[in-house]
Each structure stands twice: as C-alpha cells, then as structure tokens.
Amino acid sequence: MIDSTLGRAGAVLALLLASAPALAAPAAPWVVKPEWVKADEAYLASDALAGRGSATPDEAKAAAWVASQFEQFGLVRAPGMSGYLQTATIVQPKLGGAPALGVGGQSVAGLTLLMAPAGEVRGRLVIATSDDPAALPAGDVIALASPKLPLIPMLMAARGHGAKLLLVRESAETKGILKQMGGAARIPGYLEGDAPESIALATLPPAEFDRLVQKPGQEVTLALPGMTATRSTTTNALGYLPGTDPEAGVLLLSAHVDHLGRRPDGTIMHGADDDASGVTAVLELARALAAGPRSRRGILFVCYGSEEMGGFGSAYFGAHPPVPLSKIALNIEFEMIGAQDPKLPRGALMVTGYERSNLAETLAAHGALVAPDPYPEQHFFERSDNYQLALKGVVAHTLSGWATTPVYHQPTDTIANLDLPFMTAAIQSLIEPVRWLAASDFQPKWNAGGQPSR
Structure with a gap:
C-alpha cells in the first residue's frame, strides 16, 4: 500500500459454455487449499526475491513467476499482447x-x-x-x-x-x-x-x-x-480468461507484486502481507476460475509493478490497457488480506470507498462478507492501484484485511506474522461472488459524487 499508504457464501450459478447453447451444469464447489496459499506466500515473501523492490530485477522475477502461474492455470495472453508481461520505463530523480x-x-x-x-x-x-x-x-x-x-x-x-x-x-x-x-x-x-x-x-x-x-x-x-536521474523498468503480469459473450465486458482482478526491497542496511522488507497476500488472492482466484466452465464475461488478472513507488504499474496499465477501459465492468484490487482487522466483523474484508458506488452493497447482497472502511481519515481508497482506474471512470475498489496492521512497512511483515487460515478463508469466500459477477449482467455505477477526479 502507498505510504500515508477482505465466510461469504453464494449460490453456485450455471454458466454458459462457449461450445453449447444450453446452460452448463453447476460448477463443482472449489476448495482453496491452505498449502497452495502457503506456497504462494513462501515464494513471494522469500529471501530469494529480496523484498521485490519496485522496478528492480527482483520485481521482474516475481512478475515472471506470477505470469508462469497464470499460464500454468490455463489463462491466455490478454488481447493484443504477445506475452504475459507488460513493461514500462520509470525515471527516478536523485538528489x-x-x-x-x-x-x-x-x-x-x-x-x-x-x-x-x-x-x-x-x-x-x-x-x-x-x-x-x-x-x-x-x-x-x-x-x-x-x-x-x-x-x-x-x-x-x-x-x-x-x-x-x-x-x-x-x-x-x-x-x-x-x-x-x-x-x-x-x-x-x-x-x-x-x-x-x-x-x-x-x-x-x-x-x-x-x-x-x-x-x-x-x-x-x-x-x-x-539532481540527476536514472531509468528503470517496472513489470506487470497479466493473464486472461476469455468470456463467452464479447459484448458482456471484462472483470479486472488485481494486486501489486512489488514491495520495498532491501533497506540501506541490507534488511529485507519481505512484504508478506503488503502485498504478497493480494497477489496470492489473485493467483488462487485465477486457479479456481480457470478450472471451472467459462463465464459470460472475460476476466483479466493483473499483478502490477511499482505500486510502492507511486502506482506506476497501474498507471501504465490504465494508459495502455489490453482491452478498452470502457469494456472493463469493474476492478477489484486485493491489498493486505493477511490478517483480520479487529474493527471489522469476524471474517469480513473492508472495501475502500464502500459508499462511492453500488458495487460493495451488491457483493454483500450475494453473500460477500464485506464491510465499510473504518479508517476514512486514512484515505485508503486513494492509496492503492484501484485509484488509477477509478480516475479513468472504472468502478474500482480495494478489498483489504487489517489495513493498519503493526507490521505495515516493517521488517516484521513476514509469512510468520500472517494469519494464513483467515487469508485462506477470505480467498475462499470470494470465489462465488466473483463467479456471480462474471456470469451476470450487473454493471456497477458510481453513486453521486463517488467518482474521483483527482
């Protein structure tokens, strides 16, 4: 999260198959395995990735691994892309x-x-x-x-x-x-x-x-x-599940793959919660949804680079989307879902900017355990990658766990300090609401005054 810088249950819906005009049989219940969640975290927050510093080779290595997971799950390249990675150049001034x-x-x-x-x-x-x-x-x-x-x-x-x-x-x-x-x-x-x-x-x-x-x-x-300046490369990982109806739009599920890298004294800032936990959510949702029947809408899975430096990966994606932004029905960003917030109902994830649109209340109506952000003074809505898309008109919110956790931007943000059972349950709870979004024709709308202008 940028410096100052979520059991749902739903009915399993019948989805349309591309190859048959009739409704498909209901998808079998999908179980998120704790060992998958732990394995994702163990690599992303490992010493081998050295904190995944923004626009560094470690970030690129993490993004390449995420892309390989997308491909392994059966996701394809996003429309118009020749691969699973999107890169951009960042100019970094130095005093x-x-x-x-x-x-x-x-x-x-x-x-x-x-x-x-x-x-x-x-x-x-x-x-x-x-x-x-x-x-x-x-x-x-x-x-x-x-x-x-x-x-x-x-x-x-x-x-x-x-x-x-x-x-x-x-x-x-x-x-x-x-x-x-x-x-x-x-x-x-x-x-x-x-x-x-x-x-x-x-x-x-x-x-x-x-x-x-x-x-x-x-x-x-x-x-x-x-003042001088250096140039570096930031990397986004993208994977795509095509939908059966090209006119139905696309869901965007996202997180940021980078963290703070190494401190000058050599301390690794592992970023297990911020935001390896969000990347894990994107990966496990991709694994689950790719294993089921095709949905009506396409689903784009993106893990951005350089969020910690200022949201550059999402800014570049917003300026160079593989599908027109007008086709993106909504964006759900996952940020720091590795622990339960003591201010939220048990098992619930907070939605930043909950009141800005009708998306959160609609998710809740379909079994999602989501709650309003209890920290409005922190402006979390504006402090994650959802904001770049929201500025361009896409209804975009972040789902988060304990946003003010004591390990935030500390060396103690390690896998040892994650609540893996909570995290696994949080990911599990999102599968059916996301399946419903992908199957429905629901189009979220900004409430009056909800869309940000800057």
Missing part, C-alpha cells in the same frame, strides 16, 4: 547534495526533507491554521500551523491545490515516516513521457517552525543541488 531552505533571503536550519520534486521550489509562504484538509488555503508554499497533523490528507489537498512545498513541524509521526522510508527522502519517480511530481514535503524542528509561521508572505526557496 546529489544537501537540500537548503531559505526564507526571506535567510537560511533556515534543521530542514528534513521527506519528499522532493525533481527541481528547485520557489514561492510565497502561506500559513494554514486549520487541521481540516478542505480548508487548506491555496499557495505555492504552505506551512501547517495546526498542532493536529492529518499529514496524508493535507498533502493530498496541497497537491490538489497545485502547491509546490508543504512545511510541517517535526514530530514523532514525521520521524516515523522517515524511518519507514529507510531514513532518506523520497523523490518520486515518474513514467517516461509524463510530468514529474511537483510537490515537496519537509519538516523543521519545533523552534524553527514556530519562527517560520510568523513570516507569512515571505519568499521561500528550496534548493535541491546536483
């Missing part, structure tokens, strides 16, 4: 020297950069006194004066306003975020041909920050010396 902050022509000490754009920042200082993201003022450089710090929502609001730099008081939260990033500033990459990220996020010690907020209207500069 060559220490960043420097100036206010009114005077240097400011103690700057810690959490996120940087690809070049120098310059603008007038605006002070935000409210902790409500909706009340964030517009400006090139914004300092958050409120002691309350909903940092991620504020950053998203600032980006939406076109801000270039967001300055905040150093706190335990900001120190924790820096630690999660390995102690170094994040400089977002971008897909080759796209515009780079344009906002910076930085902290100042409390005393320096308190002096800063007394200087609204001052000219602020953020110098980023020695």
